Amino acid sequence: MxxxxxxxxxxxxxxxxxxxxxxxxxxxxxxxxxxxxxxxxxxxxxxxxYEKSLFYLHRIIKEALLSRLTLIDLLSATPARISDFKIKEFQLVFW
Known part of the structure; x- marks a missing residue:
């Protein structure tokens, strides 16, 4: 069982x-x-x-995984701001 x-x-x-x-x-x-x-x-x-659910936290981290953000900035960002990060980064710079 x-x-x-x-x-x-x-x-x-x-x-x-x-x-x-x-x-x-x-x-x-x-x-x-x-x-x-x-x-x-x-x-x-x-x-x-963090007051929202683990699922929502997972979604935020997934959305901005390759963005140059600190975790604190990411957790305090609004959903509109998170989608803004995705739109502005057309080409990711690794170095």
């Missing part, structure tokens, strides 16, 4: 739709990476006292 609950939690919270590999190692790696990402999001939400 405990395994069923763990699998249900993983499916609901880690949002793993499909597995990229079929071996045990590939599946376990993907689950561990998703768990680490979930824990990092939870930690960021806790430390910054």
């Amino acid at each position: 405990a395994n069923r609950n763990i699998f249900r939690w993983i499916k609901q919270n880690l949002q793993i739709k499909t597995f990229l590999g079929t071996s045990k190692n590939a599946v376990m790696s993907q689950v561990w990476i998703a768990m680490i990402y979930y824990l990092l999001l939870t930690y960021i939400k806790y430390q910054s006292k």
Whole structure:
């Protein structure tokens, strides 16, 4: 019964739709990476006292992943400002 609950939690919270590999190692790696990402999001939400949901935090980070912003600026940005970041950066500069 405990395994069923763990699998249900993983499916609901880690949002793993499909597995990229079929071996045990590939599946376990993907689950561990998703768990680490979930824990990092939870930690960021806790430390910054962010009031919105983890899903919304995930969406904001996903939208502005390659933008040159600090995490504090990103968390305090409005949705209109976040879409503004995407429009202005036509070409990303890495160096």
